[in-house]
Amino acid sequence: MREADANRIRSLQLFASMQSERFGALTRGALLQTFPANGNLIYEADNVDYLYILLDGSVELQGRWHDKESTLAVLRPVSTFILAAVVLDAPALMSARTLEKSQVAMLPAEHFRAAMREDAAFAVAVAQELSGCYRGLVRTIKNHKLRSGNERLANYLLTQQIRQGGDTTIELPHEKRILASLLDLTPESLSRAFASLAKYDVEVTGSRVSIGNPAGLRRLARPNALIDNHALPKGVAQGKADKELWPLRNDRGCGAEVE
Structure with missing residues (x-):
């Protein structure tokens, strides 16, 4: 893997506190591949051998039941996906395919879990990442059910x-x-x-x-800070000028566009 690509992965909050030697060992075993548009990366129920990191392009996460399918999220760089399945060593619950030509890094799942066991700060970062994913999912469920x-x-x-x-x-x-x-x-x-x-x-x-x-x-x-990533912070009136922007929140679900 090129140093520039490794640095982009390193910039993710997930890896920022990881020990340098351990990060180097993890990325040395990584694969870096370019996939065409509409390329299938993962199928539901697949065993997950790698943590996927989208570096360029876009990826659609899908679910299927009989003849129905639904888009669950769309990912933009730089984003991890299938993290929970990697941590639990469990089958994938979603399929993933590219929407355009995309570059994806793949870190060996076994090495990733070993790093979690051996590097406490990294394990905490994984827990924080999964917590953000969970909160993003709760926001989506509330958005769908209450509006x-x-x-x-x-x-x-x-x-x-x-x-x-x-x-x-x-x-x-x-x-x-x-x-x-x-x-x-x-x-x-x-x-x-x-x-x-x-x-x-x-x-x-x-x-x-x-x-x-x-x-x-x-x-x-009626944006609400407990549902939306674009809700006004406390103390800012809804009647502010139309062009006033407010910051997107951090727990948006692993880089997924679900809101």
Whole structure:
């Protein structure tokens, strides 16, 4: 593995406190591969021999039941995935495939677990990472169970507005099939939700979305710090200027776009 790639992995909070010699030993046994778009990395129920780290591109995590499948998360660099299965030495609960040409590092699972046993600070970092993943999952479940489809879409658009610099025109990062799954909607329900947001001057042209009334959209979304990554911090009034941005929180679920 190139030093530049190892440094990108090292920059992750998961590995930041790991002893240098142990990190070097772990990455020396790593594989670094480039996969084409729509490349299958993992299938549900597979034994997990590696911890996967997305360095470039994007990866979709999916679940399937009979003839149904759903997008559970979309990952952007630099992100780990299948961490819980590696820690527990358990089969994968999700499938993973690339959405575009992607570069993925793979750290041997057995060596990863050995490092956890031998390096206390690293074991704590793993626990913190898994805790963030868990909290991200709880946020997603609350979002899906407690909100209408229109409210979920409104909050998603606000999140994307922040990530893309605060402009009132944003680009949807995924095709609408994936976006519908992320929001726990059918494609038809997603289309109806977009249509219902027209009263807030939300206009959709292909993958481009114009948000003409951000304040009105926020009133519909009612962002909440216990659900959303874009919620206002305590003491900041909802009536602040439309272009004011507030920081995304840390526990967003292993780099996954699930909100």
